[in-house]
Amino acid sequence: MPRSPIRAPKPTLDLTDHLFVFRQPIPGELASGSDTGSEMPFPPVPETLRSESVFGNDRPLEIEVGSGKGLFLTNESGRNPEHNFLGIEIIHKYAKHSAARVAKAGRSNAKMISGNAQPLLADRVPAGSLEAVHVYFPDPWWKKRHRKRRVVNESSVKSFLAALRPGGRFHFWTDVLDYFEATIEMIAEIAPEFGVPIPEEKAASSHDLDYRTHFERRSRQNQIPVYRVRYEKR
Template identity: 45%
Template sequence: MGRRALRQVDPRIDLSPYLHLAQQLPAAWDSGFFFDQSAPLEIEVGSGKGLFISTEPAARPDRNFLGIEIAAGYAKYAAARIARRGLHNARMISGDAAPIFRERLPSSSIAAVHIYFPDPWWKKRHRKRRIMRPDFLQQIDRVLQPAGRLHFWTDVQEYFEESMQTIAESVRWHGPFPVPIRQPSHDLDYRTHFERRMRLHSHLVYRAEFQKS
């Protein structure tokens, strides 16, 4: 399923508090660089148009949320969505999540990682680009606090099954725990835009949650 062109972000919105470029992050990781409040930190990898990163933080103001999005236009779009809501506890990083996990995030520092509908990289020779690969899962394991959680959803059954296998082989987590399916109460009452699209097209969504020991 292709992606539609993004609407332009209103140039009058000041994105500076909400959007940070990966290459301009401070050398030493400091949550205070992003947030005024000290709170457990949750990270979303691949925020896309930013539905999750602009709704979940509004519902859970006592937690901080950081979205990392590699496509600059989407990172900006998601940041604008956060800015319009004036959220104090949600920020975007424009950049690649892999080096940020590998080189920036301290061990045992993150309360939860969210990965929703990661790019499936259909062609066999491109599979190694998938984010649910052993080295990245080991980084998630390293940065999660004890009892920290990974939330992983996809519409691609083969990717889901392969990921369950890779998780079983790469890390020692509890799970997968089943995730209940909620009925939406309005048109944007979905976890992400991709969940919305899949459900409106009656595609199955595979959901799993894991907990670090």
């Protein structure tokens, strides 16, 4: 199910406290980086991604890979003010949209990175430092030859495992059964430290913003099954 259109944030909204830009070149149309022209420049990503360098405190840090429109980041940072939340989104306009959302909500414990999550997690997140990694409804890359582009792959799973503290959580939700089953099988083979997958139940939703992400809302409203699981690092 494709993403729906978004509106650009108002030019007067200052996002410099909520958006970093990772300038590594990315092939094709997914290239991130700040816009050119009259837009204010955004700060570069810190060399080390930890609460002290990103938020200026030592609260537990959770990372969401593929934040989309920022619904999870905004809601979860409000529900858990004693944790920090860092979203990473490869498409710049969505990263800006998410940053605008948390900025307008007044979330000092939530920020965004515009860029590719895989090198950031592999190279800039200290081992054993994260409280949780969240991946919700990533692009399934349907064609077999494109599956190496999936956000959850062997390389990223190893990075998640290394970055999480003992007892840290990896949450994975998708509405694509093939992707879900392939991921469960892959993790069992390459990351036994994650142990057995723990099913997560869907929460009751009485309001549009009660869903974890916009994709969850669309899937459930269209009666599309959602497959939810979490792992806890041993």
